Amino acid sequence: MLNSIDVENMVRGALKRMTAYTPVDPAEVLSGRAQVPAGQTAKLDGNENPYGCSPRVQKALAKFRDYNRYPDPDQREVRKALAKYTGMKSDSIVAGAGSDDLIDIILRLFIEPGDKVINCPPTFGMYPFCTEIAGGEVVKVPRKADFSLGLPAIKKAVDAETRVIFVASPNNPSGNQASESEIKELLALDLIVVVDEAYVEFSGNSLIQLVPHYANLIVLRTFSKWAGIAGLRAGYGVCPINIVPYLMKIKQPYNINMAAYVAILESLADLGYLQKTVRAMVEERDVLYNGLREFNWLKPFPSVANFILCAVQGRGARDVYLGLQKKGIFIRYFETSELKDYIRISVGRPQDTIRVIAALRDM
Ligand SMILES: Cc1ncc(COP(=O)(O)O)c(C=O)c1O
CATH class of the missing domain: 3.40.640.10 (Type I PLP-dependent aspartate aminotransferase-like (Major domain))
Structure with missing residues (x-):
């Protein structure tokens, strides 16, 4: 350093104090963390379209x-x-x-x-x-x-x-x-x-x-x-x-x-192509919802979007999130007081639903 100006002190106070936004990590970071090869993961944390673009x-x-x-x-x-x-x-x-x-x-x-x-x-x-x-x-x-x-x-x-x-x-x-x-x-x-x-x-x-x-x-x-x-x-x-x-x-x-x-x-x-993928996700939302209802420790909330929020009862929601992560299934867990007992699962393809439900049965 050729000088010693305290630039950190110039940062707006409110911005120093504010909590950062927690974004979703990219697939390769998640697969590295879980030590599961990238092609073998299920990314169900970002409410993205699993079929890709047109x-x-x-x-x-x-x-x-x-x-x-x-x-x-x-x-x-x-x-x-x-x-x-x-x-x-x-x-x-x-x-x-x-x-x-x-x-x-x-x-x-x-x-x-x-x-x-x-x-x-x-x-x-x-x-x-x-x-x-x-x-x-x-x-x-x-x-x-x-x-x-x-x-x-x-x-x-x-x-x-x-x-x-x-x-x-x-x-x-x-x-x-x-x-x-x-x-x-x-x-x-x-x-x-x-x-x-x-x-x-x-x-x-x-x-x-x-x-x-x-x-x-x-x-x-x-x-x-x-x-x-x-x-x-x-x-x-x-x-x-x-x-x-x-x-x-x-x-x-x-x-x-x-x-x-x-x-x-x-x-x-x-639009014809994209609406087909939307319809596939809407149908899969029902399959996922019904699958989640089979667990007496999960309470899925009815959803009109492409994800389902579940209350986790009698065990830690974070543990469920980490347990799925170990198997290469990435869902969303929020570190906030309101949502500490919930997980959110994005609707994926039929094979993703099968995988999530099987992994939840193993827990
Ligand atoms: C309610 C809501 N609004 C906006 C966005 C952000 O959308 P975009 O990718 O267009 O910035 C999201 C993304 O998760 C969302 O859930």
Whole structure:
């Protein structure tokens, strides 16, 4: 060191104190940890599409020649294709590097330091994570025992500093959805209501049609789950039209990279194929749910998404997670007080379900 400036001391205090987000590890890290060869693992921890992306995406990415060029900062073609897919106007759509990117820019748009964001745990960890980075204050209003929203408690928690509420529907990790009437009650509050429909293709029950009718509703979607391109980072938000120019202004100009751009367009041109894989996962969700119900020490919760949350009773949920990991089966365990007695298993292929159930029987 040629000098001794204490740069660590310059890090924003709130960011020093905040808890890090716990992401899922890549398959090769997991297989190394379990000492099970990569081809012989079952990755059921990230709610990904086990069938992969559309073959048209693979082909188009290999054929594409313009990776040396910057992608369109106005996302023209992508927004047009998304408008056709969603039935919404293209000037109400903003695309991002995953819906995570949208969560981040929405909070940067609306949150001044000290403003409040309502989070209803257990839910997706990106909402409190991005709130804290934006300098906002997270107000926790826990869900009820059946994981539905605590509406009276939410209303009570709202005050003059509250700006945004996030509701994942279907919710991760519980797999249940909020009703239209619940969302309408939230829309009547003086807040931005962000309904995160990351798993809507598995539930078939969207509230996106409400967006043109409410000044404060944003619906988020992603290509990570149903379209099998989590690794390319592609998501979007359908927003009130007067908010879109601000989101477009503050997003990173080239937030949709060229590969994601190509993959979004090709996925939307191959809906028949992708819907087949979605149907396979929806059918497999029932097989997995019924399989899990055979264990008297597991209580799976009904899910309309592509994962199932289970309460583990009479033994440690973490031990179950570690026991499966040793066999090369990777599921999700959350180190939080609300979820310490639960595991979440993503819906995989039929062979993955057979493997999980057999491994659970051995425990
Ligand atoms: C509810 C919810 N929203 C958003 C995301 C993130 O999606 P993306 O990959 O598009 O950033 C996830 C991923 O797990 C999720 O569960």
